[in-house]
Amino acid sequence: MSTRTLVSPAQLARPRGKAVYRTVFGLVVTGFTLVFLGPLYWMISSGFKDSQEVVRTPPTWVPQSFAPDNYSRAWEVMDLSTLLFNTLYYAFGALAFQLVLDVAAAYALSKLRPVLGKAILGMMLATLMIPATVLVVPQYLTVLDVPVVQRNLLDTPWAIWLPSVTNAFTVFLLKRFFDSIPQEILDAAAMDGASPVRILWSIVLPVSRPILGVVSIFAVVGIWKDFLWPMLTLPDPSKQTLNVGIYSLSNGVPVNVLIAALTIASLPTLLLFLVFQRNIMSGLTAGGLKG
């Protein structure tokens, strides 16, 4: 860190400053490790306890029994492979829909600027003003019987994919980024005879990689973490997501199997996070706040 922060470097260089710094640093690092990794340790280790030990009072800090078959039982009993596959299917399908439809819309709003474009953007942004949980009820009724086409989307992936496109924040982020691409470059390409699709594909998308990354992460994580909407629209147990499936089976399985299932469910995102932590965390602050 080269920039100067709250505490002056001179103060830190003094022996007393150094001591205070070391103490605070040690306390914070220990405290954070306990608070944030402690529950995870408890989860993983409890997943190895046998069915008596896991509900023993007082609990054991280190497992005395070793029952790794909790994990295989959790995998089978809760049909985690299906749940995992479903979740990935919904998440990446939603990602594809958002990337195609929202990118196209943002491009049109930013660069093609049609009549009524501003009004459409305004109406999209207006949806951000409505609390999401308030819209759940009329949205659910809409999914039951989609107007005009008269289809019931319950238990189909469309119930997840199509509403995921209505993410005004994504459209806004994309449009704001596209706005920053100089119009001159696009005009030059247009004069060389490039069609709007070609311009989008060969010029806009390549320079927009950072924002596409951010938006993709938001899209996948959003579906991955969603609970209420998939619970309502995918009641069929064989179509459920990881979140909903584990919740609906949580009362029917032994505690140690449930905890093992939680560990398994947490692993994919933990791994993904450890691999992509830089992109995910910088994406969060770059995308900034909503709106």
Place this chain on the structure above:
Amino acid sequence: MSAPSLTKTPAGTSRRTAPPRPAGRPSRSERFSRGLRRNLTAHGFLIGAVLCFAVFSWYPMIREFFLAFQKTEAGGTHWVGLDNLRTVVNDPAFWQAWRNTLLFTLLALLIGFAVPFLVAIVINEFRHGQGYLRLLVYLPVMLPPVASVLLFKYLYDPGYGLLNEILRFLHLPEQQWLQDPDLAMPSVVIAATWMNMGGATLIYLAALQGIPGELYEAAELDGAGLLRKIWHVTIPQTRLILSLMLLMQIIATMQVFIEPFLLTGGAGPEGSTTTVVYLIYQYAFNFNNYGAAAALGLLLLVLLAGFSAAYARLSRARDE
């Protein structure tokens, strides 16, 4: 440079300054047909997203208003005026749900708003280990929420839970946590904060790193101590982001649902964790009373509209 007339339409791309028109200026009808083509292309790009918004956002938004004043029975749907609203307000759970929701918001702000800011200030001072600490606070944000919540349910268990074991270890009295009407809501808040504080912390850290160091130096020359530097430099410099986060957290926490729903089954001991959104959920999906659900939703919407509007204005100010 010849006139790139395809960017000039009656609709007006006002961004560019019009270049001097050469002799071969396109005729009016030619310009019109180009403009039309450009508009058709643009709407072709928009149509997919607009259809999705129309069906899954705009139509439900309108429907929410209709639902709130209608009743659907076997005989069909008819207007009932304020009947739904009356049903909702006369429900004994109504005031309790609002009280609980406000309590949750208040506690969540006390813990969930202040703690991440302080944490960010402290982390920002460290010369090493920042990456590790960021990773730790953000870790729970990435977990599937059901996993975190059910894990907390296990930690909160009065008998075999970790939290009571820690209290026993410290020789403090054991607690009933989620089974205790007074402690159920704070327990929910603690779990929610653990799950969600990572995002706020990282946003504050980014804001803190944008503060020019000279301001601190200037404050030191004026003899300011640590707390006065925080008060007179750090907070004013991050005020905009702090207010945005405050508004966003109010809007989000007033809609709390999943944490109480999973931790205490929604209502909790003596209804102590019934929240407004849980009540909406109950009306709609347990009692099939969509009218009441919409009426209560409308109340929540009206209450949060002020916060949403303030948020929209502030974030526009931030962009400029």
